Amino acid sequence: MSVTQLSSPPLRPAGDSAPVLQLSGISKRFNGVHALNNVCLSIRPGEVMALIGENGAGKSTMVKTLTGIYQPDAGTIEVDGQAVTFRSPQEAMAAGITAVHQETVMFDELSVAENIYVGRQPTGRFGRVDWKSIEAQAEALFARLEVALPVRARVKDLSVAQRHFVEIARALSQDARVVIMDEPTAALSQREIRELYRIIAQLRAAGTAVIFISHKFDEIFEVADRYTVLRDGQFIAEGALADITEPELVALMVGRAVHQAYPKAEVAIGAPLLEVQGFCHPTEFKDVSFTLRRGEILGFYGLVGAGRSEVMQALFGLTSKVAGTVRLDGKQVAIDCPATAIAQGLAYVPEDRQHHGAHLTLPIMHNITLPILSNIGFFLRGRGAKEAGIARHFAEQLELKASHLTQNVDELSGGNQQKVVLGKWLATDPKVIILDEPTKGIDIGSKAAVHRFISELVTRGLSVILVSSELPEVLGLADRVVVMHHGHVVREFARGEATPETVVAAASGLDLTQEVAA
């Protein structure tokens, strides 16, 4: 392994092209805490740089500093060898730096072409906006990207992947020199991910530099040329991905070796606890039935759009189904809203935790104890200490990185916000917990902690429904795997029976065993 370690500026072999972007000694503090401390980064034209770090390492702060959202307390940013300062995202964009965010603000009611040129529409004679020319230019951009996207479509009708493509087209229209992609594949299907990889290869070939942020090591090794590792806001290492192995990179990131073996505890599986029969929805799923037993982890696997989350939301009373019954402990129960679901002993940790899970402007402690305040007691005496004790327990279990438990959740990194929501629902001490993509956005070191925790839950008598798009996670933890495709349950596998090939084939609508039989 050949890496540049610890705060030395990245070295470049002589004769290489000059960096398009160079950061030196960048520091940023929040309330006395260093989110970035003397960080450097260097990227050349046509290079894909993976920015790697645990939850809270400083990656988003770095992106916000690069795109003019935050101003650094110290350090310099150079574009093409010229020192620059960005007081706004517009200034960063004008210098050729632009970011493709997971949740970028777009004008939903406007068309694709309008979104690309918003604020800088070319005008014709008499100052009129020249729509024809805007649409023709947008079409030319998509032709260059080899993406089929109608430029008159409303953005509100686009998929997440298509929105990414609009943003990439917008970046190209502004002659972006550096495109930052922050977890761009999080909500994409396999096919869309491949299309994104192809576009990244095109950007690289055209000399655009790409900063690629991801917690998924397989995709980092697939798309990136080099890596920069941050840990606790500090620059740790940089180098070529061809010169390093995955475990070496993980060790640089976490500061220790991480064993990724799935800690599946041997638990005796008991009687049926939750029986779902004939669940139907007008558009999302049809005739879905399954049984969850005591002490069991039931995996739900499927491709994006298979209907898994929609089934769970209907089960938890968040959306209405048109038909179907639920039995708990053999007794039929009517769940028409989340409050009834919670009262029956269900908990649901949603996939979109930032919007549906956390109260961002409340402290960590209150977020975790909010659903159980009535159990803690309304008497003020001793309540604070009880709340703190419960919150501390879950914060430790989930390896939460925060300065203190009274810190507001909006001050935490994305991954740590997700851990707070996990803790909040675990604190309700449910009989059945539904975890929807529990490790999405969570770094590789903390993932192991979450997996350990899931495994521990069942040893304590809970039953778990694990909805996950990560095949190793499902195969490693689940006792049985239910596979959904286009709103239907297509297969159910026992633990030993499920292999990556059979599960993926079923999720894609192909059934290998049927093919073999035929």
Ligand SMILES: Nc1ncnc2c1ncn2[C@@H]1O[C@H](COP(=O)(O)OP(=O)(O)OP(=O)(O)O)[C@@H](O)[C@H]1O
């Ligand atoms: N507005 C803020 N106020 C206070 N602290 C903040 C703020 N933004 C970030 N921080 C802190 O800075 C540190 C770095 O956070 P950052 O969001 O950059 O991490 P990250 O590497 O992007 O993590 P993740 O992978 O979880 O998204 C964290 O300790 C976080 O709590």
